[in-house]
Amino acid sequence: MPSLVRRGDLLVTVSTGGRAPGLARKLRRFLEGLFGPEWAGRLDQVAAQRNEWRQAGNTLPEVARKTDEFVDQQGWLS
Structure with a gap:
């Protein structure tokens, strides 16, 4: 089962294919x-x-x- 981070319509998921759910949970928290x-x-x-x-x-x-330019100008990923 994937770990989900939802922010409005933004959805970020992490899946380990069931092999390491603890790792998926830790990555989700990060x-x-x-x-x-x-x-x-x-x-x-x-x-x-x-x-x-x-x-x-x-x-x-x-x-x-x-x-790409807009996101860079906003500095959201820096």
């Missing part, structure tokens, strides 16, 4: 610390930006690039 409740709002921000970029006529590769 990820819970990395992905706090604020990530639900961050996902909403990215989704809103994505909708704007798509409505402006950007292609999917352009949207992917802009998403």
Whole structure:
């Protein structure tokens, strides 16, 4: 059974295929610390930006690039 970290629509899972449930549980706890409740709002921000970029006529590769740049500018993963 996978270990889940849910923050709004953001879902991060860890599975060991049933081989090490204790490890999956420990990794889930670690990820819970990395992905706090604020990530639900961050996902909403990215989704809103994505909708704007798509409505402006950007292609999917352009949207992917802009998403990378947006996340980097926010410093969420640094």
